[in-house]
Amino acid sequence: MRVSRAFQLLSLFLLGGLMLAGLGGLRPFGEPADSRMDDYFIAHAQAERATNNVVTSIVFDYRGFDTLGEAAVLFTAVCSVLALFRGGVRG
Amino acid sequence: MKPMSVVVRSVFCVFGWFVLVFGAYVIVHGHLTPGGGFQGGAVFATFFAALMASLGEGAFGESVSSRFLSTVESLGLLLFWLLGLLGMGRTFFHNFLAGSGSILFGGSVPVGPNEGALATGGTVALMNLSVGMEVVAGLTLITVYMALARLVVPDGGERGHDR
């Protein structure tokens, strides 16, 4: 039992080592690859959409369709939890 | 859940309302400061979770019924979808209130760093309110139903799981 547990831990550490070695292929921290779309959002969010908060204007206006899907997912999760616990709960 | 001690109950009864006000502030000012519908709704729903934890599960049933919360949640999602449909003159989710000068959040914003004015944002501010309603009602419903499910699950004596 001890040998198999040691082997399991060793394989987990091996996976960790592979993940940390893969960090060498990433770009240096603080230099995004391509930021043309985000520069457009930052430059035009106040003129077109009249919001000071660029993140909120992206969530609700430039990419509002994704937020509609997300609200539907939250609604479905609430409906599923209510359906699972319907049997013995009143009110 | 039995009610907790008198210290916990008194602290909650005094300080719980600040959580409500802070949650409403984060929802309403979503287009000016970091925050918005989802974040403020989660802060608002922690008030109900703390209410159930400190005052016991019976305290919740007297104040708000679950049918009212279901109605509020459905209304929030319907309002969000309707606001996207109303801009259908040009495109789905078109911000038809931004900078138009109407009384509903219609002001325009000067370019560059400034102090934020509340009457800006257009449909973004209205969507914050509707999504906030939906998230508050949804999270409260999940909390209430999962806490009350303890009554129907038999206590098998599960104690002290170490592994």
Next chain:
Amino acid sequence: MTGSMPYVAVAVLFLCGLYMVLFEHNLFKIALGITVMEASANLFLVVLGYRSGGGIPVYTLASREAMVLPTPQALTLTAIVIGLATTALLLSLVVWAYRHYGTLDIQQIRRLRG
């Protein structure tokens, strides 16, 4: 190496979540391990959008001209909400499993009974 410390933190958090899923025997702790792995994925999304010397992408009383990328933060908001929905359903299923089997130990829940 010290410049990429956020990525190391993401990897360590992911490995902690993976350890909890693989080596714990309590159903509740397995669900918590999945939540920790989702947190590491959200952290990775936010860390990808950093620009050196930038402030938050909000114009209200802004003090710096350069801003970090706002799009990964918007995507992370959606990912957090969907993770919440998944966790709620996972915990509800844990409650149902306890009601059916009477125990939370996965080494005793072996057969799929009707």
